[in-house]
Amino acid sequence: MKPVHWADVGESTFVLGLRFLVAVYRLFGRVPFLLVLYPVVFYYRVRRGVARRASMEYLQHLQATHGSLGQEPTWRHGLRHFLSFADTLLDKTLAMSGRYRFENIRFDGVEAILELTKRGQGAVFVTAHMGCLEMCQAAINRTRRIRLNVLVHTAHAEQFNRLLGRLDPDGAVRLIQVAEITPATAVLLSECVARGEFVAIAGDRVPVGGGRTVRVPFLGAEADWPVGPYVLAALLKCPLFLMACLREGDGHTLHFDRLADEVVLPRRSRDEVFATLAGQYAQRIETLLARSPYEWFNFFPFWAQR
Numbered sequence: 001m002k003p004v005h006w007a008d009v010g011e012s013t014f015v016l017g018l019r020f021l022v023a024v025y026r027l028f029g030r031v032p033f034l035l036v037l038y039p040v041v042f043y044y045r046v047r048r049g050v051a052r053r054a055s056m057e058y059l060q061h062l063q064a065t066h067g068s069l070g071q072e073p074t075w076r077h078g079l080r081h082f083l084s085f086a087d088t089l090l091d092k093t094l095a096m097s098g099r100y101r102f103e104n105i106r107f108d109g110v111e112a113i114l115e116l117t118k119r120g121q122g123a124v125f126v127t128a129h130m131g132c133l134e135m136c137q138a139a140i141n142r143t144r145r146i147r148l149n150v151l152v153h154t155a156h157a158e159q160f161n162r163l164l165g166r167l168d169p170d171g172a173v174r175l176i177q178v179a180e181i182t183p184a185t186a187v188l189l190s191e192c193v194a195r196g197e198f199v200a201i202a203g204d205r206v207p208v209g210g211g212r213t214v215r216v217p218f219l220g221a222e223a224d225w226p227v228g229p230y231v232l233a234a235l236l237k238c239p240l241f242l243m244a245c246l247r248e249g250d251g252h253t254l255h256f257d258r259l260a261d262e263v264v265l266p267r268r269s270r271d272e273v274f275a276t277l278a279g280q281y282a283q284r285i286e287t288l289l290a291r292s293p294y295e296w297f298n299f300f301p302f303w304a305q306r
Contacts, residue, residue, distance in 0.1 A: 025093050033090060041086040045079065051299035055081045058296055061219035061303075066290040084247075084294035088132050091247070095138035104251030105139050109241075113198075113256050116239070117146060122193035124236060125243035126203040126229040126259070128285055131295045133200075135245040135252050147197040149189065150175050186235050193236045200243060203229040203281055204298065206305050214274040218282040219289075223303050225278040233263040240277070242284050246292040257284050 025033045045052055059073035059081060069077055094100035116123055125148075127133055133150075140146045152175050176188075189199050206213050206224050213224040233240040242257040259280050265273055289296055 025090070025099070030090070033093070034086075037086050037089060038083070041082050045082045048299070050301070052078065054299050054301050058219070058298070058302065059293070061221060062289060062293055062296075065220040066286070066293075068290050068293040081294050081296075085297055085299075087247070088295075088297070091132045091252070092134040095132065095134040098138070100135070100138055101251075102139070105135065105245075106248075106251060106253045107139075107256075108253055109256035109258070110254070112258055113146065113241070117196060120196040121238065122195070122197050122199070122236075123239040123241055124193075124229060124233040125198055125200040125241050125256075126281060127200050127243050128202060128204040129297045130285070130289065131244050131246035131292070132252065133245065136200075136243055136254055139245070139254050147192075147195075149192050149197060149199050151199065151201045152177055186232075189232070190236055193238050199232070199236070201229050201232060203278075204285070204302075212274075214271070214278045216275055216279040216282055218303075219286060221303050223282070224305055225282065227274045227278070229281075230263050230274055230277045231265070233260065234265045237262065242281060244285075244288055246288055246295045248292060255288065259284075 024036055055078050056073060059069060059077050063069045063071070063073055091100065113123070127136075137148065137150070140148050176185075192199060203226060206226050207228065212227050214227055215222050215224050217223070218225075230240070239258065240260045240263055242259055243255065245252050245254045259277060263273070263277065
């Protein structure tokens with residue numbers, strides 16, 4: 001597929017849209033919510049050829065490497081992929097409004113995170129655009145034992161923070177808008193980790209303004225991955241975990257997977273360290289997607305981004 005930067009495709013969720021969805025769900029419930037949402041998703045799939053082709057490319061890679069679909073993907077699988085994204089928008093709304101049933105969230109690997117909080121130590125969470133990150137935030141807000149700072153590439157970060165504040169005034173999640181990791185950003189995040197807080201950063205999209213990447217296999221083909229999460233963990237001198245929350249069965253599972261106790265970047269071998277960490281990250285994502293194949297939401301030519 002023709003290279004297209006993910007930032008040029010545009011985000012499908014935004015502040016006003018989420019506020020509208022929250023209002024619809026609160027006033028009318030689930031069925032009217034879906035009646036509003038599903039036509040939008042159908043329209044999006046029909047009109048956005050790039051997203052439609054990217055979805056099919058991902059499904060083909062997944063089937064070829066893991067056989068998770070049971071057959072070669074067709075338009076039905078593609079439609080199910082988009083409807084899964086619609087269901088995740090509902091999950092986001094429920095999570096942000098505090099109406100998701102917390103007992104439906106299962107935890108995998110959370111013991112290591114709770115042990116860090118007991119010692120007053122923070123960490124870096126590297127995430128991906130799959131599943132529902134807001135569910136992670138809801139679970140963290142519910143426990144009140146973890147404070148999370150989420151790095152986002154959106155000029156609407158402060159509006160999101162105000163929205164989160166209205167929905168949950170005592171929330172333990174803060175969004176921080178960053179285009180790149182500057183010295184000032186590093187100092188701010190270092191102070192957060194020193195207080196025993198956690199920092200979340202996406203590791204599956206290349207930098208907007210250009211930046212260093214590493215190329216490792218993903219679902220049977222080479223793909224470019226940013227090195228920012230690993231540089232950040234090295235700067236903050238703290239552990240590095242993969243964090244993801246995927247729909248499984250009648251609920252969600254929040255996964256924490258340790259990638260490194262400490263990231264050290266020797267001058268002569270840092271490229272090898274980047275490749276090793278990004279390779280581990282990509283493999284863990286593959287394992288999760290093999291179990292939940294419709295939870296990948298990068299609707300752009302992922303393997304063509306450079």
